[in-house]
Amino acid sequence: VGGDTITELAKHDFTCKDGSELIQYTSVFGEKTESGDGMEVLVNHAGVVAEIRNKRGGDIPSSGSVLAGTGEAAEWLRDHARQGMKIQVKSKIIGDGRQLKLNQTTSMINGGPRLLENGEISINAVEEGFHWEEDPGFYYRFGERRNPRTLAGIKENGNLLFVTIDGRAPGWSVGANFEESAKVMKSLGAVDAINLDGGGSTTMTVGDDRVTRPSDAAGERPIADGILLVE
Template identity: 40%
Template sequence: MKWIKANNEFDSLPASIRIFKTSDSLNGRPFRAWCAEVKLKDKQLDFTAQTGEGNSYTPSEFYNREGKPYIVVNGGYFSPQTRQNLNLIMREGKIVAYNVPALKSLLSDSFYYATRSAFGISKNRQADVAWVFTDTAKRWPYGFQTHPIIAKGSNPDPSFTDLHTIEQWNWWKMHTAIGGGPVLVQEGAVFITNKEEQLYAFERNDRHPRTAIGYTRNHRLIILVIQGRSPGIAEGATLDEEARILVDLGCVEAINLDGGGSSCMLINGKETIVPSDETQRPVASVFMVLRGRKSETGNRRSEVRGLKSEVRSRR
C-alpha cells in the first residue's frame, strides 16, 4: 500500500509527528485511510485520554474543550443510551473508566467474564498492549500479556478470584490507557482475539470504518483510521485487513478501537477521514496527542526572559 506524507495539509506540526494518507485500493475495493506516526520519546509531547464524564461530545468538541491538541481520535466503546464507557480508560495513572465486568450469556443464566484489550503508555513512555481485568476495589488493572482469559460464572459483578485462573499476570501500571478490542497484532504478526473478547465474534469479515492504535519497535505510536460506508469511494476494512495494514506499518502490538460511525481522527482540529454519518458522532472518550507540559513551561520561561530583556533595554 502506497502512503503519501500529508503534513503539509495541516497547520504546523512538530517534526516528531508525521501524517500519511492513502487512497490505494484494498483487495480490489476502493479504500481510503490516514495514519499518524508519533515519536513516543519526544518529551515535547504528552499522550492522554479523556472521557465525557457522563456525557458524549464530538471529537471537535473534545478538541476545543481540551486546549486544541495536535491529534484527537475516538476512543473505546460506550453505551449510546447511558453514555457509559465500556472499556478501561486511564488518565495520569488513575482509572477513570472500567471494563464491563460481566456479559450475560444468551444460552444460560451464567455470565462471561471478558478480559478485553487495552493500549497503554507508561510514565517512562513505554507502550504496551494487554488483555485486562478491572476491579473497582483495586488501584491497577490485572494485565495478561500473552492471551485473554476465558472464564464464566454466576456472579454478575465478579472479582479476580471468579476468573479461577492460574495464568501469569501483572499489575498493569500505565500512565495513560485506552481500551477497546479486539487485539489485532501481537509480536509483529496478525493475532485477532475477537471471539475471546466477545467483540465481533461472528462479524470478523464485515467491512466497516475502523480505528486502531499500536506501536512499533522503534518507539513510534501508530494511529490508523479507515474510511468506510462510502459507496464507490471507501468501503472500509475487515478486522483481518486492518490487522495486516498495521503489520505492514511496523506495529509490534495493536488493538482495534470503536469503529463505524464513531471513527474519526482530527489533526490540528481538521478531519482526516470523512465520518460515515457525514457528521461527527458524539463519543464518550478520546485519545489525544498534545503539547507537553515541559514544552509549555519552557515557552513561558522564554516569554518571561523576553519580557525581562525588553524591560532592561527600555531602561
C-alpha cells in the same frame, strides 16, 4: 472473583455484575453513586469514616470517596466499618495472571480485539468476547464485514501509530474487516496493534482540520472520549 452474570468470561458490549461487589466511587464518577440495595461508607479526604448509609445512591464528596457494597460485601462493611475509624484502600490490577505496576502516569484504553502480536496477525476475537454463540451474526457484522475502523499500534522502535480507515462510502472507501485492518497495521510497521471503536465514531483531526469522512448520515458523531496528542 467469581459469580459474575451474564458471564465471567469477556463479553463485548455487556456489563457483567456480581451479586457481591465492593466498589470505590470518587468524584470522577459523578455526584452520586449508583442507587440500590446494599450499604455505603463515606470516607473523607483523611481516610476517616464520616458517614454510614444503609442503602446505595448517596452523594460522592469532592475529596475522599464512597465505599459501596452489595451482598456479602455489604455485610462485611456493616460488620467492620465504624464512624470515626480510619480505612485504608489498596488497589491492584491483574492482567494476564500477574499484577500490573501502577503509577501517576498509568492510563488504560479500552478496545479490541487484538490485531497484531509480536509482528504477526493474531486476532483473538473469541477470547475477548466478540463472538457470541447465541448470535453468530454479530461477529460477522462487526468483524468480517468492512466498516470504518480506528486502529492503534506500536512499532518496534516504540513509535505509536494511530490509523483511521473511512468506510461505508463506495467510490471513496468501503472500510476494512479485522484481518484487513491487521494487514494495514503490519504494512505500516506495527508489531502490536489493537482495534478501537469504529463505525460512525471513526474520526481523525490534525490541528483544526478533520482529515476523515465520518460515515453517519448526520456527519461527525458526538462521542464521549478520544485520544488527544499534544505537541
